[in-house]
Amino acid sequence: MDKNENPIDSQIENQIDASVEIPVANQEESKLEVSRRGFLGAGAVATAAGAIPMTAAMFAASAKAQAKEAGNSAVVHPGELDEYYGFWSGGHSGEVRILGIPSMRELMRIPVFNIDSATGWGLTDESKRIKGDSAHIMAGDSHHPHMSMQDGRYDGKYVFINDKANSRVARIRCDVMKTDKMITVPNVQAIHGLRVQKVPYTKYVICNGEFEIPLNNDGKASMEDVSTYRSLFNVIDAETMEVSFQVMVDGNLDNTDADYDGKYFASTCYNSEMGMTLGEMVSAERDHVVVFNLARCEAAVKAGKFKTYNGNNVPVLDGTKGSELTRYIPIPKSPHGINTSPGGEYFAINGKLSPTVSVIAIDKLDDLFADKIKPRDTVIAEPELGLGPLHTAFDNKGNAYTTLFLDSQIAKWNVKDAIKAYQGEKVNYLRQKLDVHYQPGHNHTTMGETRDADGKWLIVLCKFSKDRFLNVGPLRPENDQLIDISGDEMKLVHDGPTFAEPHDCMIVHRSKMKPKKIWTRDDSIFAETVAMAKKDGVNVETDNKVIRDGNKVRVYMTSVAPMFGLSDFKVKEGNEVTVVVTNLDNIEDVTHGFCMTNHGVQMEIGPQATSSITFIADKPGVQWYYCNWFCHALHMEMRGRMFVEAK
Numbered sequence: 001m002d003k004n005e006n007p008i009d010s011q012i013e014n015q016i017d018a019s020v021e022i023p024v025a026n027q028e029e030s031k032l033e034v035s036r037r038g039f040l041g042a043g044a045v046a047t048a049a050g051a052i053p054m055t056a057a058m059f060a061a062s063a064k065a066q067a068k069e070a071g072n073s074a075v076v077h078p079g080e081l082d083e084y085y086g087f088w089s090g091g092h093s094g095e096v097r098i099l100g101i102p103s104m105r106e107l108m109r110i111p112v113f114n115i116d117s118a119t120g121w122g123l124t125d126e127s128k129r130i131k132g133d134s135a136h137i138m139a140g141d142s143h144h145p146h147m148s149m150q151d152g153r154y155d156g157k158y159v160f161i162n163d164k165a166n167s168r169v170a171r172i173r174c175d176v177m178k179t180d181k182m183i184t185v186p187n188v189q190a191i192h193g194l195r196v197q198k199v200p201y202t203k204y205v206i207c208n209g210e211f212e213i214p215l216n217n218d219g220k221a222s223m224e225d226v227s228t229y230r231s232l233f234n235v236i237d238a239e240t241m242e243v244s245f246q247v248m249v250d251g252n253l254d255n256t257d258a259d260y261d262g263k264y265f266a267s268t269c270y271n272s273e274m275g276m277t278l279g280e281m282v283s284a285e286r287d288h289v290v291v292f293n294l295a296r297c298e299a300a301v302k303a304g305k306f307k308t309y310n311g312n313n314v315p316v317l318d319g320t321k322g323s324e325l326t327r328y329i330p331i332p333k334s335p336h337g338i339n340t341s342p343g344g345e346y347f348a349i350n351g352k353l354s355p356t357v358s359v360i361a362i363d364k365l366d367d368l369f370a371d372k373i374k375p376r377d378t379v380i381a382e383p384e385l386g387l388g389p390l391h392t393a394f395d396n397k398g399n400a401y402t403t404l405f406l407d408s409q410i411a412k413w414n415v416k417d418a419i420k421a422y423q424g425e426k427v428n429y430l431r432q433k434l435d436v437h438y439q440p441g442h443n444h445t446t447m448g449e450t451r452d453a454d455g456k457w458l459i460v461l462c463k464f465s466k467d468r469f470l471n472v473g474p475l476r477p478e479n480d481q482l483i484d485i486s487g488d489e490m491k492l493v494h495d496g497p498t499f500a501e502p503h504d505c506m507i508v509h510r511s512k513m514k515p516k517k518i519w520t521r522d523d524s525i526f527a528e529t530v531a532m533a534k535k536d537g538v539n540v541e542t543d544n545k546v547i548r549d550g551n552k553v554r555v556y557m558t559s560v561a562p563m564f565g566l567s568d569f570k571v572k573e574g575n576e577v578t579v580v581v582t583n584l585d586n587i588e589d590v591t592h593g594f595c596m597t598n599h600g601v602q603m604e605i606g607p608q609a610t611s612s613i614t615f616i617a618d619k620p621g622v623q624w625y626y627c628n629w630f631c632h633a634l635h636m637e638m639r640g641r642m643f644v645e646a647k
Helices: 007-019 042-049 056-070 125-134 294-302 362-369 415-422 524-535
Strands: 084-089 095-101 105-111 146-150 153-163 168-173 178-184 189-196 204-211 229-237 243-249 256-258 264-269 286-293 316-318 326-332 338-340 346-350 357-361 379-381 389-394 399-404 409-414 430-435 440-445 457-462 478-484 491-498 505-509 545-549 552-560 568-572 576-583 592-596 601-605 610-616 621-626 639-645
Touching: 105 178, 125 178, 125 524, 125 610, 146 189, 146 505, 153 189, 153 505, 168 189, 178 524, 189 264, 204 256, 229 264, 243 294, 256 338, 264 338, 286 294, 286 362, 294 316, 326 357, 326 362, 338 389, 346 389, 346 399, 357 362, 357 415, 379 415, 399 440, 409 415, 409 440, 440 505, 457 505, 524 576, 524 610, 576 592, 576 601, 592 610, 601 610
Parallel strands: 189 256, 243 316, 389 440, 552 576, 568 639
Antiparallel strands: 084 095, 084 505, 095 105, 146 153, 153 168, 168 178, 189 204, 204 229, 229 243, 256 264, 264 286, 286 326, 338 346, 346 357, 357 379, 389 399, 399 409, 409 430, 440 457, 457 478, 478 491, 545 552, 576 610, 592 601, 592 621, 621 639
């Protein structure tokens, strides 16, 4: 026994372990979670000291009462599953991360815009084909992950994510949790806000070009002439991952969202001044929200009412002030986040440099586009919440939760009461303020960006974590905090350190997700590699062959734990070598790897998958390759030799 362990505590825990079986609830239901050490407080210890044992019935009854009092439980016991998937952007790591909620356990990292040596992403031939014209770029800044929808509900098909640093948008397939398509958006710089069309389905992914640039950005005209600068709203086909059209606007663009009718998209603008310096960007008292009429935009494209720029054929529509395609709604200074309520009634516009959130009634937009009302007539509430409102999330009870960056708080407020207050009624719309640690940015409720908002949990992504965790040096982790919102009061229940810099997240119930356990052999991700093998007369599932094509050598081998199909192969110094490995294991979680020593060659091959990687054999002599995923008790023996003949 540890010298610091209380013997009575230990005795009680052992007794309970031996005598009490805690039932595991149905996977689709909330689980009964009991911490024995938390449950057995001073009173319980005193009782045990008096030699009065706690029976199984006593424990079960007390546990039930405690669970009822506590509401949600953030405890997920070993062997139990989380209720939700959380998709986190990785910020300037360039990746997307999957966490379980409410446990906040990190389950997987999906490389997207980065290079990942664990899986070989950015190194394999398959990943380079997916990255396309940006395969040579080794960094990214992933910001806003959002899932495809059917009728305003998550469909578990795709997650889309943007790269602000290199103006890219990528798509992740949720059946395999791998990136399968990527596009560099033309005519823009810094893709920032990104959302999906919610209704009737995700036909389009919408995103903003944040930084204003000359429309013909070729360096031939005066680059100092800011009158030529514009930002573009981008509409991308969700299936083909090609730009359907772009819309030119006044001001720049920040965040964006869509309605629940399939009619309107809207984006915030924090620099209507089109300033080039900080002072110029914050001089105006009001900026605006740009609302885009989808049907009018599509009709304009069909009618050919567009221009093209920079030598590409992407249609660019004119959505500047006065256009029939857009409307500009004045909003207090520097609005940032825009969030649609789950019922589809409102856009919530977060003030950033104003202490307010502006509530836009979506059902008034028809009249706005018909010129029956003025732009500000669409604003039906503007509650004052605190300093630095950035983003708003919603529950299923009519409440909103807004991050206050400067105050380091979450403000819980009631939307209908805020509307009443805006109309002059004396009503308190503010329900609670909760301190968070520190400087919160994005926040999300469980299923709160869909019609299925359930009001159980709130995730708050805090930018600073000083004094919350062990000191790890000057670079600190972020702090992602879990808040129970199932009751009348918000309760902070968990701190979660995360590495730089999760910008945003989304939360989806596990019932919406159906990921595969092993690959299917006809998967499109490695279909081109299989086609190459067929052209070489090779069946990748049965053959272990070396194909020599001048200075190029293609090495095909199978893998079954614990051996590769080829124990050695021979090439010449300077040969371009492509190694193709097919994992024949059909048991879930038996992943293989291929690593060629001293060549920077490393990749993952999942069960039933085919992966390939190309490199130059520039080191004469014996070069060992090995499986770098622990797949078998004889994992260390799973290796072979490449013989490189010197020139």
